[in-house]
Amino acid sequence: MAKGTVGAGVDTSLSLxxxxxxxxxxxxxxxxxxxxNTKGHGLVDVTAMGDAxxxxxxDELEDCSFTAELWFNDVATTxxxxxxxxxRTATETASFEIHPFGDTVGxxxxxxxxxxxxxxxxxxxxxxxxxxxxxxxxxxxxxGTAA
Numbered sequence: 001m002a003k004g005t006v007g008a009g010v011d012t013s014l015s016l017x018x019x020x021x022x023x024x025x026x027x028x029x030x031x032x033x034x035x036x037n038t039k040g041h042g043l044v045d046v047t048a049m050g051d052a053x054x055x056x057x058x059d060e061l062e063d064c065s066f067t068a069e070l071w072f073n074d075v076a077t078t079x080x081x082x083x084x085x086x087x088r089t090a091t092e093t094a095s096f097e098i099h100p101f102g103d104t105v106g107x108x109x110x111x112x113x114x115x116x117x118x119x120x121x122x123x124x125x126x127x128x129x130x131x132x133x134x135x136x137x138x139x140x141x142x143x144g145t146a147a
Contacts, residue, residue, distance in 0.1 A: 042059040
């Protein structure tokens with residue numbers, strides 16, 4: 001896919017620190033969807049009595065989050081469940097990388113630190129076991145290009 005081209009997310013790549021920290025594990029093979037909310041600054045209501053409408057000011061703090069839907073995979077070290085469950089009791093942030101079109105040099109890259117906020121395992125008769133996880137970005141999201 002040429003840079004700047006609109007296309008499907010078939011090459012989307014998600015990497016998360018493992019429980020031990022320091023090693024980014026690519027969970028792309030188990031990933032079916034990644035959605036990131038790149039919400040910018042939060043808004044503070046500064047409306048005063050007598051104003052004709054609401055007024056807002058920026059709190060100048062980013063408030064980003066992302067979710068991932070994955071196949072449940074408990075393979076040691078690299079499986080989606082192994083990586084995500086390891087973050088459930090983490091006492092430090094985990095690094096992440098998201099590449100919307102793959103990690104080809106020059107393609108967009110979203111990186112930062114995060115906390116696991118929520119994790120659900122969906123077990124349905126006659127369907128593959130699925131995992132969904134929500135993450136809260138710690139600090140600012142870095143938007144760059146893959147190197």
